[in-house]
Amino acid sequence: MSHGHWVNSLALSTDYVLRTGAFDHTGKQFSSPEEMKKVALERYNKMRGSAPERLVSGSDDRTMYLWEPFNSSKSYKTHMTGHQQ
Secondary structure: OOOOOOEEEEEEOOHHHHHHOOOOOOOOOOOOHHHHHHHHHHHHHHHHOOOOOOEEEEEOOOOEEEEOOOOOOOOOOEEEOOOOO
């Protein structure tokens, strides 16, 4: 059992790099879609490192839970306490 209310916020540890893909602050131009895919995958792997992807869910009941979505267990890793609104 986790949240007692609707989940209204999610944060994924790899969210930024997934949204930006191959693009960064340098404005580099790519010669092909394959090159873009390669650069995006390199950025993702570098950002993630050896740690698993993690997800935090938050609810109006003032609870937050840390999950590892690709872990075989369907339960959360930890209940994060001490949060106010």
